Amino acid sequence: MGMTMTEKILAAHAGLSEVRPGQIINAKVDLVLANELSAIVAIEEFGKIRGADKVFDPGKIVIVPDHFTPNKDIQSAKVAKAVREFARKHETLYYEVGRMGIEHVLLPEQGLVRPGMLVIGGDSHTCTYGGVGAFATGVGSTDVAVAWALGEVWLKVPPTIRIEFRGKKQPWVSGKDMILYAIGKLGVDGGIYSALEFTGEAISELTVAERLTMANMAIEAGAKNGIFAVDAKTEEYVKNATDKPYTVYASDPDAQYAQTIVFDMAEIEPQVAFPHLPSNTKPISQVGEVEIDQVVIGSCTNGRIEDLRVAASLLKGKKIHPKVRCIVIPGTQKVYMQAMKEGLLETFVEADCVVSTPTCGPCVGGHMGIMAENERCVSTTNRNFIGRMGHVTSEIYLASPAVAAATALAGKVMDPGEIK
Amino acid sequence: MIEGSVWKFGRDIDTDVIIAGRYCNIPDPKELAKHVFEDLDPTFASRFVPGDVIVADSNFGCGSSREVAPLCLKAAGVAAVAAPSFARIFYRNSINIGLPIFEIPDIAKFFEQGQKVRIDPATGLVTNLSTSQSFTAAPFPEFMEKIMAAGGLVNYASERLGGSKA
Ligand code: SF4
Numbered sequence: 001m002g003m004t005m006t007e008k009i010l011a012a013h014a015g016l017s018e019v020r021p022g023q024i025i026n027a028k029v030d031l032v033l034a035n036e037l038s039a040i041v042a043i044e045e046f047g048k049i050r051g052a053d054k055v056f057d058p059g060k061i062v063i064v065p066d067h068f069t070p071n072k073d074i075q076s077a078k079v080a081k082a083v084r085e086f087a088r089k090h091e092t093l094y095y096e097v098g099r100m101g102i103e104h105v106l107l108p109e110q111g112l113v114r115p116g117m118l119v120i121g122g123d124s125h126t127c128t129y130g131g132v133g134a135f136a137t138g139v140g141s142t143d144v145a146v147a148w149a150l151g152e153v154w155l156k157v158p159p160t161i162r163i164e165f166r167g168k169k170q171p172w173v174s175g176k177d178m179i180l181y182a183i184g185k186l187g188v189d190g191g192i193y194s195a196l197e198f199t200g201e202a203i204s205e206l207t208v209a210e211r212l213t214m215a216n217m218a219i220e221a222g223a224k225n226g227i228f229a230v231d232a233k234t235e236e237y238v239k240n241a242t243d244k245p246y247t248v249y250a251s252d253p254d255a256q257y258a259q260t261i262v263f264d265m266a267e268i269e270p271q272v273a274f275p276h277l278p279s280n281t282k283p284i285s286q287v288g289e290v291e292i293d294q295v296v297i298g299s300c301t302n303g304r305i306e307d308l309r310v311a312a313s314l315l316k317g318k319k320i321h322p323k324v325r326c327i328v329i330p331g332t333q334k335v336y337m338q339a340m341k342e343g344l345l346e347t348f349v350e351a352d353c354v355v356s357t358p359t360c361g362p363c364v365g366g367h368m369g370i371m372a373e374n375e376r377c378v379s380t381t382n383r384n385f386i387g388r389m390g391h392v393t394s395e396i397y398l399a400s401p402a403v404a405a406a407t408a409l410a411g412k413v414m415d416p417g418e419i420k
Numbered sequence: 421m422i423e424g425s426v427w428k429f430g431r432d433i434d435t436d437v438i439i440a441g442r443y444c445n446i447p448d449p450k451e452l453a454k455h456v457f458e459d460l461d462p463t464f465a466s467r468f469v470p471g472d473v474i475v476a477d478s479n480f481g482c483g484s485s486r487e488v489a490p491l492c493l494k495a496a497g498v499a500a501v502a503a504p505s506f507a508r509i510f511y512r513n514s515i516n517i518g519l520p521i522f523e524i525p526d527i528a529k530f531f532e533q534g535q536k537v538r539i540d541p542a543t544g545l546v547t548n549l550s551t552s553q554s555f556t557a558a559p560f561p562e563f564m565e566k567i568m569a570a571g572g573l574v575n576y577a578s579e580r581l582g583g584s585k586a
Pocket of ligand 1: 282300381
């Protein structure tokens with residue numbers, strides 16, 4: 001009987017020839033990620049593991065302080081300091097402010113995540129790396145600490161749901177719109193405990209950046225991981241980033257899927273997720289009049305150079321609406337530099353946007369764009385939960401970089417196709 | 421035996437409302453417990469009585485992987501959480517840190533705010549003392565039983581490394 005690519009990666013890392021959904025395995029990890037918030041709790045737990053003086057392999061542990069950095073206050077500085085000291089002591093991979101980026105933009109860019117790898121991370125959006133054909137899933141800090149010590153993680157093999165996108169993208173539709181549409185149909189627990197495998201004609205045509213965006217939000221449907229087949233685009237992307245080796249696993253033609261869901265691209269317009277759930281989506285044509293105070297373009301979902309290019313193409317030579325604050329956050333230092341070379345940063349500043357250093361910032365309600373009561377934001381991030389970006393009465397509307405830029409110009413949620 | 425009053429929650433309760441991101445740079449669970457559910461109900465922390473139980477609808481704990489979510493519930497004195505389903509990272513975090521959770525289909529339909537509940541963690545038997553109805557939680561897979569028997573994942577790892585228990 002055939003296996004899905006998720007099952008094959010898990011079997012290979014558990015030293016088994018075959019695994020089936022529901023089976024609990026102990027798997028070897030290729031990379032363990034933590035940000036400063038999950039690391040600080042993991043360091044405490046690691047200290048409690050008797051017999052663990054050293055981490056299992058410093059080259060397979062990566063720590064990225066990105067949530068409240070550059071430190072927004074003394075408390076954050078203390079956390080970052082303790083995490084930095086741990087990273088230095090154990091000689092783990094570590095990306096300091098000025099050399100860093102938002103973890104899930106940084107790791108693929110640095111070639112640290114590659115096809116066929118098994119990656120766990122103390123961050124729920126670790127599932128992003130399925131975009132390059134890795135099995136990657138978020139875990140808690142205790143799991144991170146134990147993986148630091150043992151190089152292993154216990155996992156329940158998930159059933160795989162196959163999601164097929166038939167046909168071609170309509171104008172202004174991006175990977176972000178496709179995943180918002182899928183979450184809208186599935187619901188925030190429609191993929192609970194499962195692997196989501198994205199396939200179909202429209203998927204082959206997506207850039208790797210868009211696949212990373214889609215895999216990033218698999219967790220928003222409750223999924224364990226999101227995954228894409230490795231194709232020529234993936235291989236080109238990975239080879240550009242690193243010369244380290246990787247293994248390609250493909251789903252067998254007779255693999256067993258828990259379910260196959262087919263979406264028709266003809267039905268998919270640019271999408272907007274209304275407060276307070278990512279599944280609360282509407283097509284742009286049905287949004288109506290929603291006035292906006294703030295726009296955020298960035299995050300691990302849409303802070304890549306491709307995203308900034310789309311936003312800049314709409315903003316070029318224009319000014320944003322006088323009532324709107326627009327915050328642009330390149331995902332990494334490399335994205336920042338590239339955007340500078342291409343003149344995108346100039347476009348943003350000339351349009352009256354603010355450009356920030358790479359950080360999670362407002363996405364986690366930390367800093368750099370927190371909202372007061374009753375304010376509304378269109379954001380390219382991945383969560384619009386109550387209070388996520390500030391006051392409990394503030395509202396977040398999730399959308400693509402194109403919709404976000406169009407909204408910044410119009411002062412209300414706007415179809416990018418309407419911008420002349 | 422766990423016995424207390426029920427605090428009732430709906431479906432898709434996310435970890436951002438359990439503990440807001442803005443507090444996640446505070447490592448002390450006791451401090452965090454002062455802000456538990458603050459964005460849903462700012463009076464919750466002052467009204468919650470340690471030993472009480474949360475009964476919620478499906479997909480409890482969705483969203484962020486923050487382990488401080490179950491940690492601050494535990495520090496606030498939440499004796500157990502019962503729901504038809506839990507988001508998977510919240511589920512494993514709870515097992516790993518020892519917050520008792522019970523997965524029971526439709527459980528939210530059978531409890532109202534303030535009713536009395538008794539839970540036997542050994543058998544997974546949950547009784548609504550106000551209506552005398554009983555329910556049984558799904559048993560944990562054997563591997564998770566092992567983690568819990570070891571007293572959490574950290575102790576389990578210590579045993580694997582040949583160290584003594586914490
Ligand atoms: S950008 Fe937002 S979702 Fe992504 S890692 Fe940072 S806080 Fe999490």
